[in-house]
Amino acid sequence: MARSDLRGPSADALADLTEKLGPARGIRAGVARLASRVTGHEDETTGSDLAQVGDDLFAVAGVLRREASVRRMVTDVSTEPRAKSGLVRQLLDGKIGSRALDLVADAVERRWTRTRDLADALEHLGVVAVVDSAGDDAQRLSDELFTVGRMLEQEPDLRTALSDPARTTDDKAALLRSLLEGRTLPATLRLTEQALRGTERTVSIAIEEYQKIAADAHGARVATVRVAKELSAADQERLAAALSRQYDRPVHLNVVLEPGLIGGMRVEIGDDVIDGAVSSRLDDARRRLAG
Incomplete structure (x- = not known):
């Protein structure tokens, strides 16, 4: 379900749908913040609304994965896009919320590289909605x-x-x-x-x-940092700042204790690996000695 698994028209469709979800969640969040400043109370509707959008999108993705005939029908390139979105609205009206229904109806009008990509994209959008509900x-x-x-x-x-x-x-x-x-x-x-x-x-x-x-969804990247002993809060802040400068975006650290590293650290971020662990250097030395 990784976004990177989607190619061609599917990747373009997901990017557009994510943009359509984005403004709605941004507007809701802005209204909630303004209301909380005026009234002095937190507005709970924004989070719950987004959580419901996520649940609805997860449910539709599940139906598409289970029901091959429905999946084929709504991804059939020979069927007029408006006809597919009309069918979806007829099938799902009253069963999911209006925001999720609009997204699904929009999604089925688009081209998908593989039929399974539609369900994967809806799950991805559901995850983004739930993340923003937090x-x-x-x-x-x-x-x-x-x-x-x-x-x-x-x-x-x-x-x-x-x-x-x-x-x-x-x-x-x-x-x-x-x-x-x-x-x-x-x-x-x-x-x-x-x-x-x-x-x-x-x-x-x-x-x-x-x-x-x-x-x-929040413009950050995740780095898994494997260390032989705990990093202090100050060390974590310095490392996060250095990685953020290197990757030109915020970096969130997942710190994993691995005593077998002996010393140093190993940083994994996406496909990149920065290996400064003592155990790795010893392994390299052993390989060179073994010739």
Whole structure:
């Protein structure tokens, strides 16, 4: 479901649809901030509205993945675009909110490189909407997604339970809710549950992808920093500032402790790897000695 997986017309369509979602969420957020300054109270409708848009888009993506006949019908290039959007409005009117319905109707009028790309794009838009529902807690959301991903890596029993084909998706979602509800942002729980229903191979991979989407939605990049011992807050700030200058955009750090590195650090950001770990230098030395 990674945005980078979309090519040609699909990539162009997703970019346009993201722009259409963007102004709406920006206007809502601006109105909410103005209202809170005037009244002295936080406006909860913005977050809940966006969360509902996300849920609706996730639901439609799920239908398109399950129902091959519907998927073929709404991506058929021989069918007039207005006819496809009219059909979608007829099928979904009253079942999802008007904002999500407008986005889906717009989406089916566009060209898609592969039929599956439509569902992937709607899921991506749903993630962006849920991310924005967190409002000023977007940084916390990113941190919580990273923590959930680490928990899945470190708890093999939980990982096994979530990959067990004998358990239903609803059962797995209930298990996650029992662990996260009341301890994380609602947006974190929503995205973690959606990770069970998306197209990624594992929940961990989906959560990692969602964190990247969360960072990208706010103009940032994610760097995984592997270190042998804890970095101080000051060191993290300096590293984040240096990476932000290098990549010309904000960089969010995910710090992972790996004692096996001995010393130094390894930074992974996108396809780039900056390796200053002592263990890597020792491995290089051993390879050179082995000839």
